[in-house]
Structure formats: C-alpha cells, structure tokens
Amino acid sequence: MNQSCGFPKESIASPFGALPARGVYTLIIFLSKDISLNVGRLGFQSFPRGYYSYTGSALGMGATSLSHRILRHLRKEKRSFWHIDFLLAQEDAAVMSVVAAPTTNRKMECHINSYIKEKCQAKIAIPGFGASDCRKNCGSHLLFSQDNIKDFVLAAYKHFFNGLVFVSNL
Numbered sequence: 001m002n003q004s005c006g007f008p009k010e011s012i013a014s015p016f017g018a019l020p021a022r023g024v025y026t027l028i029i030f031l032s033k034d035i036s037l038n039v040g041r042l043g044f045q046s047f048p049r050g051y052y053s054y055t056g057s058a059l060g061m062g063a064t065s066l067s068h069r070i071l072r073h074l075r076k077e078k079r080s081f082w083h084i085d086f087l088l089a090q091e092d093a094a095v096m097s098v099v100a101a102p103t104t105n106r107k108m109e110c111h112i113n114s115y116i117k118e119k120c121q122a123k124i125a126i127p128g129f130g131a132s133d134c135r136k137n138c139g140s141h142l143l144f145s146q147d148n149i150k151d152f153v154l155a156a157y158k159h160f161f162n163g164l165v166f167v168s169n170l
C-alpha cells in the first residue's frame with residue numbers, strides 16, 4: 001500500500017448522525033465475489049471481487065441533503081436510477097464505510113476522486129460508471145482496488161478537509 005495513504009482513522013471517527021447537511025461523500029464498498037451485471041445504458045459489465053470507492057456530492061437540503069442521499073444508497077429496495085444503484089442492489093455488494101465532508105463546491109467530488117485515483121493508484125472499474133455529473137474528466141467516480149481502499153479514501157479527505165471529516169463504519 002502506498003505510504004502516503006496511511007492515516008490514523010481513530011482521530012476522525014464520528015457518528016453517522018453528525019453528517020453535514022451538504023457535502024461530498026465516498027462510499028467504501030466490498031464486493032465479495034466476481035459478478036457480471038447489467039448497468040443500465042452501460043450494458044453488461046464485469047466487477048471483480050474487491051474494494052470500491054464511489055464518490056459523489058449532495059448539495060441540497062431536505063430530500064437532496066447528504067444524509068438523505070446516503071440513506072438512499074444504503075437501502076437495497078429501490079428502483080435503480082444511478083449506475084451505483086445497480087451495483088448496490090446486489091447481495092454480494094456491501095457498503096462498509098461512509099466518509100463525508102462539508103462543502104458546497106460540486107467540483108470537490110472530482111478532486112477527491114482524482115486524488116484517490118492518482119495518488120493512491122486505485123483503478124477505474126468501469127469507464128463511464130457514475131460519471132454523468134462529473135466536472136473534471138474523471139472517467140468514473142467508481143474506483144477499484146484489490147486491497148482495502150479505505151486508507152486511500154481517508155488520505156484524500158485529510159488532504160482536502162483536514163479535521164472536517166466524518167466517518168461511519170457500517
């Protein structure tokens with residue numbers, strides 16, 4: 001694992017209820033076996049067993065707030081609308097942690113995603129996956145790593161937000 005990605009997680013542990021109203025978030029997902037999945041317009045795609053990060057932002061209030069968005073991601077029963085919904089609907093896919101930070105800057109999701117990808121060598125799992133709102137040519141907001149990607153994600157949030165990071169382990 002890349003040395004620069006090490007991070008003492010205890011220092012930023014926070015209860016789920018303390019999420020900011022608006023901000024950027026990353027889901028850390030573990031897929032327990034290789035699967036092939038129909039992802040809407042992207043068609044059938046292969047997802048290898050391993051760890052994934054999915055980074056987005058929720059910049060509204062009420063139904064479009066950060067906590068509503070994350071709770072929606074965590075519900076298995078729903079109509080698949082975003083690419084990530086197709087993956088999270090699978091029995092073998094589990095959200096392990098949620099990392100979030102307050103911001104009103106939509107580009108921040110791209111900065112976080114790029115940092116995880118470039119500094120920590122996580123890979124694009126499926127080109128175009130979760131990139132419809134992308135402001136920076138990320139290629140995808142779903143990144144893959146065979147090793148646990150959590151330290152990569154925490155390092156990215158520490159880089160951009162320092163102390164203002166919320167972590168919830170599920």
Ligand SMILES: [Zn+2]
Pocket residue numbers: 109110113133134135136137138139141
């Ligand atoms: Zn992007």
